[in-house]
Amino acid sequence: MPEIRVTPLGAGQDVGRSCILVSIAGKNVMLDCGMHMGFNDDRRFPDFSYITQNGRLTDFLDCVIISHFHLDHCGALPYFSEMVGYDGPIYMTHPTQAICPILLEDYRKIAVDKKGEANFFTSQMIKDCMKKVVAVHLHQTVQVDDELEIKAYYAGHVLGAAMFQIKVGSESVVYTGDYNMTPDRHLGAAWIDKCRPNLLITESTYATTIRDSKRCRERDFLKKVHETVERGGKVLIPVFALGRAQELCILLETFWERMNLKVPIYFSTGLTEKANHYYKLFIPWTNQKIRKTFVQRNMFEFKHIKAFDRAFADNPGPMVVFATPGMLHAGQSLQIFRKWAGNEKNMGTVGHKILSGQRKLEMEGRQVLEVKMQVEYMSFSAHADAKGIMQLVGQAEPESVLLVHGEAKKMEFLKQKIEQELRVNCYMPANGETVTLPTSPSIPVGISLGLLKREMAQGLLPEAKKPRLLHGTLIMKDSNFRLVSSEQALKELGLAEHQLRFTCRVHLHDTRKEQETALRVYSHLKSVLKDHCVQHLPDGSVTVESVLLQAAAPSEDPGTKVLLVSWTYQDEELGSFLTSLLKKGLPQAPS
């Protein structure tokens, strides 16, 4: 029985190190290859030994697909390809291919240079890994091999984020990666056609949330930033260099312009400036509005937002700083945080411990930092909420749904909702757990046009209410399957038809002459078989379609007539019906 098997190596009832193995029609595909932010040990990468215990990665996997450039989706890629060893193709979109190596290098620097980790992947490994990447266009059907094809759809999560359809014959799986169903200030909404996959693997970050309107959150954000700078405070916004940062920049830029504000906005240097440049060059991946107006004004050329210099942090007076990384766990954002945290006038966002309400933090070197600044958590990350997920499921119309990239409890809720409201099976395997879905793919064959047209012409007749049977012969030669009419099959194989004919003797009591008996048979059949062609031939015989009836008088008994009913195997139903009908005798002769 054919089946689809799915095993998450990461992101199974969890957020982080997304990595999902899919086996479909004998092909093995790995979806994403991410790292986990929450761990610094082995658990930060997916457990590839699940595959390697049985052999090499390259032998097992037909391809790897990366949905977008976030590290929890691609962070383990150099480790996977260069350290564990994978030489097959890795597919991702052009923007992902452009930005992914930069984030990997950044990640590597923090891990090795700042945290001093040994045995981490090197810059060269990132380069070698990226050489294995094949870039895909949106909606392009990429033929991985003769049977396996993949196709990218717009996901709207970050620049270049894509959902992927993986298809072999008539079986298919769609993997959403991370996606957003509502357009934001810089990206459009995710879209997929009614591709009816066997399985839809969807993220479920916001499985239980119906998020309030984006406008409200934006207004809230702007108000808080504005209030802080109005009272002379400094605002620190820790962000990841690419993605939300650009959306918030556009938001602040337009606000500053509208309110005619002069307070400086800074963007931490290096990576982020570069990031804006990527957005400028990949304009076709942004939303409709930006695409339409970019010639007049490229939204990613900011007037109010300047590059940040470390010295600026000590400047007096209000300012807004976007600094990386977003989790406030290292780098520039942490440095600035340490400087500003002591002043209650200031405002900052994010940071796990701070968010959980902790006000005293132990820093490296046992130094304790007291947090007096205001801390606000604002989520702008572009994931679909419960409504959006349901909407996407509705768009694609899958046979089953599988949830990844979310918390187990929330998944449970969404799973019920999907099963009840959409009446589709829903699964939520944990890491290392395999879900098996039996499939029943139909088998494509070639039907000869003559046979098909003959059948279709019959099907168009008004009286064809009963399902009509098509009869033909399937010729299987190697992997070439053709359905042809029986006559053609015989002809092609050089075989002669063997005719099987039956002749039954039906005894009738009738004293009249043979001709008259035949005539009686004729009128009887004519009255019963209204829809058939019943004929009385000049030689005295009667035909019903191609069944032949002849009356003869046996010499020994003049009171009995023998009716010879003769038909071929192909007319068996009719022949058999006629003999049993005649066995009952003829109706009383008209006087």
Place this chain on the structure above:
Amino acid sequence: MKLYCLSGHPTLPCNVLKFKSTTIMLDCGLDMTSTLNFLPLPLVQSPRLSNLPGWSLKDGNAFLDKTELIDLSTVDVILISNYHCMMALPYITEHTGFTGTVYATEPTVQIGRLLPSPLKDAVEVSTWRRCYTMQEVNSALSKIQLVGYSQKIELFGAVQVTPLSSGYALGSSNWIIQSHYEKVSYVSGSSLLTTHPQPMDQASLKNSDVLVLTGLTQIPTANPDGMVGEFCSNLALTVRNGGNVLVPCYPSGVIYDLLECLYQYIDSAGLSSVPLYFISPVANSSLEFSQIFAEWLCHNKQSKVYLPEPPFPHAELIQTNKLKHYPSIHGDFSNDFRQPCVVFTGHPSLRFGDVVHFMELWGKSSLNTVIFTEPDFSYLEALAPYQPLAMKCIYCPIDTRLNFIQVSKLLKEVQPLHVVCPEQYTQPPPAQSHRMDLMIDCQPPAMSYRRAEVLALPFKRRYEKIEIMPELADSLVPMEIKPGISLATVSAVLHTKDNKHLLQPPPRPAQPTSGKKRKRVSDDVPDCKVLKPLLSGSIPVEQFVQTLEKHGFSDIKVEDTAKGHIVLLQEAETLIQIEEDSTHIICDNDEMLRVRLRDLVLKFLQKF
């Protein structure tokens, strides 16, 4: 399958393909060479131009009479191959009752809307026929659905169309139109040269039944690389002597390559201080758009975007102030204008646009040079109304489309069964009738078409895809007839929906209804449309007799006849004639007996 040929212009094709109940228009180019029949539209009324004798409006409405062959409202889809081949689109989508979809790539649409056309750019002039308004152009463009290379687009479940990179311009495509058993390739405006676009996808054109070939180079004798060299040296010569260079051109396409050449050339030629001006209402848009279509560019340019840097060096020319662009000669340009200089502006026909002004301005001095690079118009005809001219005229047509040598190579490589092309390609050009190498050479010879012809394409469809439901497939019993060939008889219910065919298992025989209603005899009449399989094989008499005995028949006699045998079952008063290709069972009216005998016979035969 038929091809309706609506355009006789080989580089501005317009054909309609009827294929499997779909009607597909391949390109809708508009022949604009007739603009040469008009007088130039000067900036200010010029007494000289308006007094020229003999320059009358010849057939001003030469285009737009495409409807005589086919009702254009029946067209289901229009496939656009590049931005030069869509100029008649508003006419078809807005004036013919067309209700279908247009497919084109994003660069084709974005650049196509920038391209000038006398139809929209000169509408206010009464002597030019006004074809459509800006609203109509926008409405036409809104009917376009954007597609990407190698995207498979299903049309009504019957046909699949796919655009492929053609290597000629940003977003330019060839198209595959195919069903499961037939494949038509439509090649239009392709290039094998390495310029800025993504390279041509040749491999996907393989195994075509028919390849429709249009859009070859218009200047088969000119080598584009040589022409670029000549362009640069003539430009340098003129500027060094203090003259100005005028380049009449389209605002997109070859200009990107020319700017790139100049970017490399001007420093080495010591011309870095000479200003380059690009004047067009869409100059800015064209330059900006070229930088954002990284995914449609050749590999070299793509990898620049990864750095991230703009793919075209004209960004740097603009940054360093070497290249300046203006929407028109009015405004800023008149203040910045310094001579000697190089001006890129349109229209290449010299009939409208700012180029008319520069021809008037610079034509009188022999220091200046006009360099023609666009191959679409005869430069002599273009210049005619400006004669006598003192300025130098250089003709460096740069046409990167396929030449005949490349076509031969391509056809050998992709091996289509039949080639269809405009008749111009099947004979040498009229001006060079001895050049037998300037025509298509393939086997079998190409089928040629001319305008207003209908070609029946030479292939017959014989198979169609059908899906067998898994339940039905499981019930089939394959039988090996010859080594490697197996057969299975199929009796199934045919379902057809949206041009997709599906075979389902036959319904189970209905249970006899136990109603009180008395059954009428005619209810039992069998449906004679139920087909029984054909039989094949032969029956070995001895084995047959053994089988009969095994099944309880006794008293069997066998007689030889001329053609076979007669098996007599005396007890049952039954006679079975067995010959090589036939068996005849003659018995009493005993259905049980007959069925038993039938089944025994069938054991020796194969069903088809």
